[in-house]
Amino acid sequence: MNKTPILEIKDLKAAIDTNEILKSLNLKVNRGEIHAIMGPNGSGKSTFSKVLAGHPAYEVLEGEVLFKGINILDLDPEDRSHLGLFLAFQYPIEIPGVSNEDFLRLAYNAKQKAKNEPEVDPLEFLMIINEKLELVGMSATFLSRNVNEGFSGGEKKRNEILQMILLDSELSILDETDSGLDIDALKIISNGINTFMDNNKAIILITHYQRLLDYIKPDFVHVMQNGKIIKTGTAELAKELELKGYEWLK
Amino acid sequence: MINQSNKTLNTNITKLVNQPYKYGFSTTIEKDIIEKGLNTNVVRLISHKKQEPDFLLQFRLKAFKKWTQMSCPEWAQLKFSEINYQDIIYYSAPKSKKKLNSLDEVDPELLETFEKLGISLGEQKRLTNVAVDVVFDSVSIGTTFKEELAEHGVIFCSMSEAVLEYPELVEKYLGTVVPIGDNYFSALNSAVFTDGSFCYIPKNIKCPLDLSTYFRINDQESGQFERTLIIADNNSQVSYLEGCTAPQYDNNQLHAAIVELIAFENANIKYSTVQNWYAGNERGEGGVYNFVTKRGLCAGNNSKISWTQVETGSNITWKYPSCLLVGDNSQGEFYSVALTNNYQQADTGTKMIHVGKKTRSRIVSKGISAGQSKNTYRGLVNITSKALGARNYSQCDSLLIGNLSNANTFPIISVQNATSKLEHEASTSKIGEEQIFYFLQRGISIEKGIELMISGFCRDVFTELPLEFAAEADRLLSLKLEGSVG
Numbered sequence: 001m002n003k004t005p006i007l008e009i010k011d012l013k014a015a016i017d018t019n020e021i022l023k024s025l026n027l028k029v030n031r032g033e034i035h036a037i038m039g040p041n042g043s044g045k046s047t048f049s050k051v052l053a054g055h056p057a058y059e060v061l062e063g064e065v066l067f068k069g070i071n072i073l074d075l076d077p078e079d080r081s082h083l084g085l086f087l088a089f090q091y092p093i094e095i096p097g098v099s100n101e102d103f104l105r106l107a108y109n110a111k112q113k114a115k116n117e118p119e120v121d122p123l124e125f126l127m128i129i130n131e132k133l134e135l136v137g138m139s140a141t142f143l144s145r146n147v148n149e150g151f152s153g154g155e156k157k158r159n160e161i162l163q164m165i166l167l168d169s170e171l172s173i174l175d176e177t178d179s180g181l182d183i184d185a186l187k188i189i190s191n192g193i194n195t196f197m198d199n200n201k202a203i204i205l206i207t208h209y210q211r212l213l214d215y216i217k218p219d220f221v222h223v224m225q226n227g228k229i230i231k232t233g234t235a236e237l238a239k240e241l242e243l244k245g246y247e248w249l250k
Numbered sequence: 251m252i253n254q255s256n257k258t259l260n261t262n263i264t265k266l267v268n269q270p271y272k273y274g275f276s277t278t279i280e281k282d283i284i285e286k287g288l289n290t291n292v293v294r295l296i297s298h299k300k301q302e303p304d305f306l307l308q309f310r311l312k313a314f315k316k317w318t319q320m321s322c323p324e325w326a327q328l329k330f331s332e333i334n335y336q337d338i339i340y341y342s343a344p345k346s347k348k349k350l351n352s353l354d355e356v357d358p359e360l361l362e363t364f365e366k367l368g369i370s371l372g373e374q375k376r377l378t379n380v381a382v383d384v385v386f387d388s389v390s391i392g393t394t395f396k397e398e399l400a401e402h403g404v405i406f407c408s409m410s411e412a413v414l415e416y417p418e419l420v421e422k423y424l425g426t427v428v429p430i431g432d433n434y435f436s437a438l439n440s441a442v443f444t445d446g447s448f449c450y451i452p453k454n455i456k457c458p459l460d461l462s463t464y465f466r467i468n469d470q471e472s473g474q475f476e477r478t479l480i481i482a483d484n485n486s487q488v489s490y491l492e493g494c495t496a497p498q499y500d501n502n503q504l505h506a507a508i509v510e511l512i513a514f515e516n517a518n519i520k521y522s523t524v525q526n527w528y529a530g531n532e533r534g535e536g537g538v539y540n541f542v543t544k545r546g547l548c549a550g551n552n553s554k555i556s557w558t559q560v561e562t563g564s565n566i567t568w569k570y571p572s573c574l575l576v577g578d579n580s581q582g583e584f585y586s587v588a589l590t591n592n593y594q595q596a597d598t599g600t601k602m603i604h605v606g607k608k609t610r611s612r613i614v615s616k617g618i619s620a621g622q623s624k625n626t627y628r629g630l631v632n633i634t635s636k637a638l639g640a641r642n643y644s645q646c647d648s649l650l651i652g653n654l655s656n657a658n659t660f661p662i663i664s665v666q667n668a669t670s671k672l673e674h675e676a677s678t679s680k681i682g683e684e685q686i687f688y689f690l691q692r693g694i695s696i697e698k699g700i701e702l703m704i705s706g707f708c709r710d711v712f713t714e715l716p717l718e719f720a721a722e723a724d725r726l727l728s729l730k731l732e733g734s735v736g
Contacts, residue, residue, distance in 0.1 A: 053691050056683065081693035093688040096679050097706025106702065107692040114693065146706075163692065 003030040005066075006171055006202045012063035013227075014051045020061065021047040023227035029171070032199040036213055036238060037206045039224035040246045045206045046090055048224070049175045053087040054080050067171065082114035086169030088160035090176045090206075095147035100159070103147045104129060104166060111167055129166065135195060136162050137188040153180035161189050165196050173204045178212040190215030210242040223249060284341040286471065290314060293441050296341050300410055300444070305421050313430040313440030320434045326597040327626040327658055330502075330539065330566050338504055339472035340442045383408060383447045384464045395459055404488075405450040406461050409477050412448030419450060423481055427510040427547045427574070435506040435541040435568075439475045443508070446476035451486040451517070460716055462491040465507075473504035480510070482517035484550065489520040489716055494527055494563070502530075502565060506541045515550030515577065520558070522715055527563035532621075534593025537565025544571035548580035548606075556583035557600065558714045565594060570628065572601035575609035575637070582611040585711040590623035590655070599628040599660075604637035604670070613644040614710050619655035627659040633670045640670040649707050650680040651700075679707075 007029040014022040021044045029035055039045055051058050052065065054077035065073050072080050095103065101122075108128070109119040120128065126143075133140060136158045148156050157177050164172050174193075178186055193216055197203060205218065213221070213235060221238045223231040223246065231237065231249055284295055293314045297307040322333070383393040383406065399406050405416065413420050430440045447463040465476060482488055494505075505527065513519050521544075530537025540563075546555035557571035567590075573582025584600035602611035611631065619625040625648065633640045648657035659676060681703055689699030705712070712720050 053687075055687055077687060077690035078693050078695055081691055087691050089688070089691075093684050095685055095688070095703065095706075096677075097709065098702050099706075102702060102706075103692075103694075106694050106698060110693040110695070110698070167693070 003032070005029065006031045006068060007204075008064075008066040010064045010066075012051070012065060013061040014047060014063075015059050015061055016047065016057055021058075021227055022051065025063070025224075025228055027222070027229060029202045029204065031170075031202055033219045034197065034203045034205065034216060036218040036221045037204060037224055037229075038208065038221060038238060038241060043224045044227040045224055046175055047227075049087055049090075049173045049204075049206060052080075052173060053077055053085065078110070081167075082111060084168075084170035086164050086167055086172045088157075088164055088172065088174040088177050090179070092148045092151075092156040092160055094149045094151075096149055098147050099143065100145055100147050101125075101129070101143035104143070104163065107163065108166055132162060132165050135165055136192045138162060154182065154185040157181060158185070158189060161192050165192065170200065171202050171204070173206065175206045176208065177205070178207055178209060186212065187215060210238045213238050225249070282341075282343045283339055283472070286339050287336045288338070288340060288442065292340055296442060296444060299341065300413070302413055303417050303421075305417070306413060306424075309425065309430070310441050313437050314442075316431045317434065317437035317441055320431070320437055322434050326568055326628070327624060328566055328568060328595050328597050330595075333502075333504060333539065335438075337471070340475070341444055342472040343444075382462045382464060384466070399457075399459065402455055402458055403452040404455060404457055405448065407448055409443070409446040409448050409479065412479075416448070416450070419481070420448070420479070423479060423510070423512060424477075425510075427512060427545045428508050428543050433543060436508055436543045439477060439506050439508045439543070442473075443475045443477040446478045446507070447480075448478070449480040449488065449490065451480075451482045451488045453483045454485045455483075456486065457488040460489045460491055462493070465492070465494040471501075471503075473506065475505075476507045478507070478509040480512070480519060480521070482511075482513045482519050482553075484515045484517060486514075487518040490522070491716060492521070492523040492525075494523075494525050501536060503528075503538050504541070505538050505564075507543070509542070509544040509571075511546035511555055513546065513548050513550060513553035513555050513577075513580075516552045517550060518554045518556075519546065520556045520716075521546070521571070522558040524560045525563055525567075529563045529594050530565040530592065532592050534565070537594070538563065539566045540564035540569065541566075542569040544569065545574065546572070546582070547574045548577050548582060548609075550580070551577040551606070552579045553577050554581040554583075556581075556585070556714070558583075558585040558711065559587070559598075560711070560715070561586065561588040561596060561598060564596070567594075567596040567598050569598045570600055572603070573611060574603045574605065575611065575640075576605045577609075578606040579608050579610075580606055581609070583714075584611075584613045584615070585714040586615045587618070587708045587711045588616070588625055588627075589618040590620070590625045592621040592623060594621075594623040595626075596624070597626040597628055599626075599630075601630040602632070602642060604631075604633040604640040604642070606637060608639040608641075609637055610641045611643075613642070613646070615644075615646045615659075616708055616711055617646075617648045617657055617659075618651065618704065618707065619648070619657050620651040622654045622656075624656045625658070627661070629660070630662045631664070631672065633665045633667065633672070635666040638667055638669045640667075642670075642672045644672075644674045645710075646674075646676045647707065648676075648678045649704075650678065652681075 005028055009025055009027040012022050012025040013020060037045055051060060060073050064071055067083060067085055105125045112119050138158055148159060218235055221233050221235060222229045284292055293310050297310055393407055428436050431437055449461055451457050480490060511519050511521060527538035527540055548555055555573050559571060561567055571584060575582050582602050588596045588598050590596045600613055613629060615627045617625040617627055627646050631642045644661060646659045646661060650657055657678060661674060663672060681700060686696055686699055
């Protein structure tokens with residue numbers, strides 16, 4: 001199979017509050033691949049996801065991030081999103097007073113607009129979203145509730161995956177989407193992700209646990225430590241980590 | 251880095267929030283003024299110029315005496331330099347040679363001013379379904395749809411006109427809801443008020459049009475002291491709208507108004523305000539000092555008074571539209587959105603005084619603070635011993651934008667019987683960096699994101715506004731917060 005890279009990260013260094021967190025990070029992801037990033041707490045996994053999405057609190061010191069061949073480090077977060085980059089938040093944000101339906105429609109239409117495609121009206125949107133709701137096992141009542149407000153941990157995570165599917169993102173970074181999920185919810189979400197995934201897309205899973213990888217088979221597993229990827233392997237590596245922890249890698 | 255990104259965020263928000271004030275122009279027009287300063291002679295002169303009956307002159311003199319014995323209240327969360335009452339013009343009226351027979355004779359300069367403000371007085375282009383009385387500086391310029399209203403027996407005219415044409419009504423009700431000595435600013439207003447609107451809805455009449463007053467302060471040194479009195483007789487109904495703007499000056503103008511509402515048995519008054527006085531510049535210089543006393547009396551059984559306000563302007567806002575629920579089963583409502591930005595200060599809220607049995611009140615207050623502004627909700631729910639079975643629901647929500655703004659709430663509840671029920675809810679939320687980043691990550695622009703959050707936050711209040719005003723309120727907040735997209 002002919003592989004095309006969707007993401008190439010070269011020597012990426014980034015800091016928050018003058019603390020350098022990412023120290024020369026390199027990663028290449030091709031279309032059709034699922035990569036898992038594991039690593040101990042504080043190794044820089046979440047920083048990595050925020051930097052890719054363009055969070056203003058992080059400063060890129062050095063390096064290059066090519067997404068679909070475009071250096072996205074100079075792009076605003078919304079432009080990165082329009083290009084097809086999606087971040088499922090570890091802690092999804094609550095937005096009081098804004099219904100999930102309005103939020104999702106606005107996001108969908110922003111994307112349509114960026115692609116020069118017609119925006120949809122609320123009725124058309126309902127048809128589109130209802131179909132997607134089934135994929136993550138959510139009921140239509142989710143739409144009328146405020147964005148993430150009063151959602152359980154599991155509901156918030158489902159809502160993130162729903163948005164990923166709705167926006168049909170090309171590269172999705174899922175930051176600890178599995179944490180806080182019970183087994184049933186984990187199965188449903190994993191099914192949703194597997195149905196969504198195809199040869200044109202790529203997914204980066206940030207996780208602490210091997211159990212997610214039982215449901216979503218990664219092509220590569222990376223271990224991140226101290227702001228760098230220190231080891232890369234296959235799904236077997238995750239199993240080994242589950243048994244031995246991270247200490248032996250040092 | 252956090253500080254830096256906060257700075258970026260604040261700059262972004264500041265950019266959005268600091269849209270230029272578009273009503274800041276002034277009109278050059280020939281004026282009849284009384285020289286600056288305040289004393290008994292000025293009070294007499296105002297009364298004389300307006301050819302008022304003696305009862306009103308006595309009313310004014312009594313008020314002036316009272317005012318000189320009072321001092322400016324200091325309990326509000328407001329900081330401002332002392333007002334020099336001798337440095338204010340208390341009477342400023344556009345000079346007109348003769349009495350106007352129709353609005354077409356109004357000075358074209360004035361008509362143009364109001365055209366610019368989106369208020370059309372010309373016969374051809376009047377707002378449909380809304381009768382408008384416009385007050386320019388101290389004097390009412392004209393009232394539309396007067397004859398049409400008269401057919402239903404509805405009186406809608408300027409206060410000056412009412413004093414001359416319906417003195418018995420004015421004498422009977424003026425100062426009955428807001429007594430002369432109620433507070434410092436009510437005493438001042440009672441002494442020097444120059445105009446305002448008067449409205450009487452007779453028994454069994456549902457007012458066929460929305461009534462509206464549009465206030466404009468034009469003169470740089472004049473204060474505006476208007477007085478509004480609305481009386482709704484048994485089984486009548488009226489919806490009243492009030493709008494206000496002022497030119498952009500770098501000194502502070504004083505606005506101290508009184509609004510009195512009286513609802514008799516089964517009557518229903520809905521009073522809506524979109525206040526957009528000039529708020530001062532981004533350094534807090536200039537802008538209107540707004541000290542207003544608004545109060546409604548539910549005198550009859552089953553009567554209802556509802557206040558809705560959207561407060562976006564003024565350097566200082568001191569305003570507590572209140573309801574005295576005297577009639578059994580009467581209802582009071584207060585819906586408010588107060589937005590402050592830059593160095594604006596707002597201390598606003600309501601009082602619901604329950605006297606009658608089974609009286610009900612509902613308070614929904616939404617405060618939005620941006621920039622370095624200060625937004626305070628101050629409320630009193632007083633359920634007296636006679637008000638058996640009374641109910642109150644209060645909700646006070648604050649929304650902070652950026653990191654430098656300030657929100658306070660001071661709800662006071664006093665219940666003197668055991669059969670009443672009260673509910674109070676309060677929340678504080680913040681439009682912060684993480685929320686904005688969440689929107690951005692989903693491809694939604696910062697403007698759209700803030701717009702969505704603000705309109706969600708204000709929804710409970712906006713649905714209470716009459717249709718014509720809801721659009722204006724939305725536009726106004728858009729102007730103030732969402733920025734010029736495109």
